[in-house]
Amino acid sequence: MNRARVEKFYYLMKLGREFELKAKEHYMLGDIAGFLHLDIGQEAVSVGTMQAFDKGDVFTHYREHVLALARGMDPKIVMAELFGKKTGVSKGKGGSMHLFDPKLDFYGGDAIVAGHLPIAVGCAYARKLQGEKAGVFAIFGDGASNAGAFFESINIASAWKLPIMFFAENNYYAIGTHISWVSPFVDLVEKAKNYMPTFTCDGMDVCDVYNTVTQAKEIIENGLGPVFIEAKTYRYEGHSMSDAGKYRSEEEMEIFKRKDPIENLKKKAIELNLVDEKYFRELDAKVEYVINEAVEFAASSPEPEIEELWEDLFCKECENVIP
Amino acid sequence: MLYRSALNRAIDECMGADESVVILGEDVGRYGGSYRVSEGLISKYGEKRVIDTPIAELSIVGNAIGMAIAGLRPIAEIMTVNFSLLAMDQIINHAAKLRYMSGGKMTIPMVVRMPGGVSRQLAAQHSESYETLYSSVPGLIVLTASNATYAYHGLKWAIKSNDPVIFLEHELLYPMDMEFKEIQDFDPFRAEIVKEGRDLTILTYLKMRYDVIEAQKELKKFGIDAEIIDLNSLRPLDIETIAKSIKKTKKCVIVEEDHKTGGMGAEVVAQIMEECFYDLDAPVLRIAGEDVPIPYNRKLELASIPTPDKIVDKILKWKAENGI
Numbered sequence: 232m233n234r235a236r237v238e239k240f241y242y243l244m245k246l247g248r249e250f251e252l253k254a255k256e257h258y259m260l261g262d263i264a265g266f267l268h269l270d271i272g273q274e275a276v277s278v279g280t281m282q283a284f285d286k287g288d289v290f291t292h293y294r295e296h297v298l299a300l301a302r303g304m305d306p307k308i309v310m311a312e313l314f315g316k317k318t319g320v321s322k323g324k325g326g327s328m329h330l331f332d333p334k335l336d337f338y339g340g341d342a343i344v345a346g347h348l349p350i351a352v353g354c355a356y357a358r359k360l361q362g363e364k365a366g367v368f369a370i371f372g373d374g375a376s377n378a379g380a381f382f383e384s385i386n387i388a389s390a391w392k393l394p395i396m397f398f399a400e401n402n403y404y405a406i407g408t409h410i411s412w413v414s415p416f417v418d419l420v421e422k423a424k425n426y427m428p429t430f431t432c433d434g435m436d437v438c439d440v441y442n443t444v445t446q447a448k449e450i451i452e453n454g455l456g457p458v459f460i461e462a463k464t465y466r467y468e469g470h471s472m473s474d475a476g477k478y479r480s481e482e483e484m485e486i487f488k489r490k491d492p493i494e495n496l497k498k499k500a501i502e503l504n505l506v507d508e509k510y511f512r513e514l515d516a517k518v519e520y521v522i523n524e525a526v527e528f529a530a531s532s533p534e535p536e537i538e539e540l541w542e543d544l545f546c547k548e549c550e551n552v553i554p
Numbered sequence: 555m556l557y558r559s560a561l562n563r564a565i566d567e568c569m570g571a572d573e574s575v576v577i578l579g580e581d582v583g584r585y586g587g588s589y590r591v592s593e594g595l596i597s598k599y600g601e602k603r604v605i606d607t608p609i610a611e612l613s614i615v616g617n618a619i620g621m622a623i624a625g626l627r628p629i630a631e632i633m634t635v636n637f638s639l640l641a642m643d644q645i646i647n648h649a650a651k652l653r654y655m656s657g658g659k660m661t662i663p664m665v666v667r668m669p670g671g672v673s674r675q676l677a678a679q680h681s682e683s684y685e686t687l688y689s690s691v692p693g694l695i696v697l698t699a700s701n702a703t704y705a706y707h708g709l710k711w712a713i714k715s716n717d718p719v720i721f722l723e724h725e726l727l728y729p730m731d732m733e734f735k736e737i738q739d740f741d742p743f744r745a746e747i748v749k750e751g752r753d754l755t756i757l758t759y760l761k762m763r764y765d766v767i768e769a770q771k772e773l774k775k776f777g778i779d780a781e782i783i784d785l786n787s788l789r790p791l792d793i794e795t796i797a798k799s800i801k802k803t804k805k806c807v808i809v810e811e812d813h814k815t816g817g818m819g820a821e822v823v824a825q826i827m828e829e830c831f832y833d834l835d836a837p838v839l840r841i842a843g844e845d846v847p848i849p850y851n852r853k854l855e856l857a858s859i860p861t862p863d864k865i866v867d868k869i870l871k872w873k874a875e876n877g878i
Binding site for chain 2: 340
């Protein structure tokens, strides 16, 4: 851990947290609708992975605001997308669950559980063919690890030695179903260890996530095939805004809140004398400014025009032909 | 030219011209393709571009989407449309929607090729026609190839297209030797007037084209001169060509192998109602597959789909009933 890294990790995790708290507030106000899946509590995973896996392609599920921000997506266009505005990253057509930016090699935002995994595997196949070393990062939850698409994907990636990192974000609950009720393994690495090298890390500790991804990605970069990482983590909020999360006990919640990734990073950095309280207050002020700016941008942006309903279905050459 | 050779030639030429073109599917490589469409390609282009996959249709299409995102032009072969139901989530929720829900940022240049229809006694799980499922999905282009000329030009167009194309073939057509024409200004979305006629319009596609041609020979004996139109493209539908023909003949029959209820004909009829209802002298006649899973027994199998004899009988009966 060094000062520059503390700054980067803290800033991005705090940005993610405050972004989502603000999104929650505006959901209550009716500015944001539909499904809003918050990542609060899991920021170490989003930030640690994206900081370490800084090249290559990213495929993600629908709980992806913080991952997108950590990848470098502008908070303004992410917030505008949540508000359903024309200026949003997906022009208001995707919403919270569908953030895409090929310029950042960030390919969504997939809301079919495990549906993005075969796509990530195909991308990894192409990257191997093209001689690209960085490979593909695919993140998914414990719920996805029970789906057929997951098992097909680890099988194919392993059979063909594809450059792909499967990152299991195990927050124990698929909406309200605990992993132990529906899987023979609570430790998801058990599902992958016969297929590829596996790693575990503490999903509440950004440095551990960062270090583990950094170590595992060497295997991919050296052309040795896929890797699997599991991070145990916890979401403080319900599955989405429509879930009060009553299936979890307060004791369980407390265990994880004591390990809060943002507070713990701060504590550790001060203990190590890398920075002081004032340093964090300054970063907090910067985050507040950026978030307010994002909300202002989203709120003042125009709605899409009705004509846009029929746009973006096909590529230009087809739009000429297809009514 | 053999129908399957026309498909092979289209793939071969595209793979030769553009190294981003790859083909993947069950037994497409070393085995040479279930229907020999990909025969010879692996020795020419290698196993990295002619990819033998596991029996995992969801992954065949999902992998193809990922390859397309990464800049390749994948051709996914599904052994039959029956198995494509396992890939339906990838086709509908992903291939068809990624571009739209990303505000136009994602591009999926991909073809999913698959044969369907009743072959010979393959029973219910290997005999379906699911064109109606795919042609109801916004974001997909759905083409059908009933002949070598369209198979070649249509597939080449599909491979070069930057959008996802569902390319439907028919199991009985693969070994058929057909007339082949080079076309300069090929338009994949244009229906083909197979035979001009003045008395009634028969719309059809895929293998039923040949049953309709057979039936027309018989209808001629009753003094009926039918215009036969092969739809080619099911989405978008060339309603312009259809409406023009109906304006002339005032009568329309649709012949399809698919089940009648909710089949392709149902959508075609609805569009005819919207476009040229007042040009019709009689209700449109739908001659389609029966609403049952396809049975194994040959007699029952033939009873479940239109045949030339049945097409003739139904048209004569319909004409008599309507006094046309």
